[in-house]
Amino acid sequence: MSETNKQGLTEEQFLASYDASQYDRLSVTVDMLIFTVTEEEEKNYRRLPEKSLRLLLIRRSNHPYKHQWALPGGFVQLGESIDEAARRKLKEETNIGDIYMEQLYTWGDVARDPRTRVICASYMALVDHASLQIEASRQVADAAWFTVGCKLYQEQKTVTPTGYILQQLFHLTLSQADQQLAATIKTVKKVETKVTTVTREIVESSGIAFDHAKIIEYGIQRLRNKIEYTDIAFNLMPERFTLTKLQQVYEVILDTELLKANFRRKIADMVVETDEYTRDAGHRPSKLFKFNPKWMKIIE
Known part of the structure; x- marks a missing residue:
């Protein structure tokens, strides 16, 4: 048997007679x-x-x-x-x-x-x-x-x-x-x-x-x-990236310069080193890294 309210209405009867117009619409x-x-x-x-x-x-x-x-x-x-x-x-x-x-x-x-x-x-x-x-x-x-x-x-x-x-x-x-x-x-x-x-x-x-x-x-x-x-910054990175470019992303979002050594300690568990290097003209080759998919398990 359906439970009734103070007016003796079941839930089905209450909803059928409910007047939403009594409240202002947002x-x-x-x-x-x-x-x-x-x-x-x-x-x-x-x-x-x-x-x-x-x-x-x-x-x-x-x-x-x-x-x-x-x-x-x-x-x-x-x-x-x-x-x-x-x-x-x-x-x-x-x-x-x-x-x-x-x-x-x-x-x-x-x-x-x-x-x-x-x-x-x-x-x-x-x-x-x-x-x-x-x-x-x-x-x-x-x-x-x-x-x-x-x-x-x-x-x-x-x-x-x-x-x-x-x-x-x-x-x-x-x-x-x-x-x-x-x-x-x-x-x-x-x-x-x-x-x-x-x-x-x-x-x-x-x-x-x-x-x-x-x-x-x-x-x-x-x-x-x-x-x-969080790992939100990696949404902006390609599959392979240098730590310098990753640091640039952090710096532009935080609007502050970061110490290289401190930054690399901070993100050490978030990245994995690869065997690949950059080949940009005018720059010395730099080691490429990738995001560590197990990082979330590390911080839990």
Whole structure:
């Protein structure tokens, strides 16, 4: 016999009479941060090319924020999961498919979208751009890789009776050809006893749609954190690589120079030495390595 509720209804009767219109409807979107590392053109062939961190953006073709740059994304349809929506919108807007993305964070500020109440699930991926064919769809005006910079330029820590408050200002820059985008993001971390809260606020933004500057800054911090304890950097490497080029990838993502000896100790268990060497013109042969597929077992 089916169990009834306080009104004497079974679950089947309750669901048949349920009125969803008594609640306000929320819209759900997905936005994707697709990062890559590219080599800058080097005039001196004896030097290794410099690398830069880049992010894929699309230029909006309609209001709101018409002609401004944004993360690829869009609304989730009723008959699809959030993951399915992320894959669909990325393919529709940029022609990118078959890449692994992981959920980054859910954004739900009340006024984050001027059209309606919108909650956004953001995703992140680190990919080899050489294997992707970027193509803007009819839904967007353009799609392009932007060189990313994110610098901490101001910090203030205030000690409280039960913890502390840490305020930081980050300057975000996104550049591509003659396009120069920028934003200032303020983060506030409050630690009170055993409770920690972090808030983000866009102080100013130029050319970046919606609250995407805040999402990008958060994504960069997460990427820098993940590269320290996961194998995510190897998504950018060919099957065979030198330790120098691997170190370059770490340095450009972390935005800092690393000591060669310390770096090689850190990644020693993550790589396997091969019997092969580079044959680049103008450079001494260097030993080639490959990713150690057993590394995850080593750290468990």
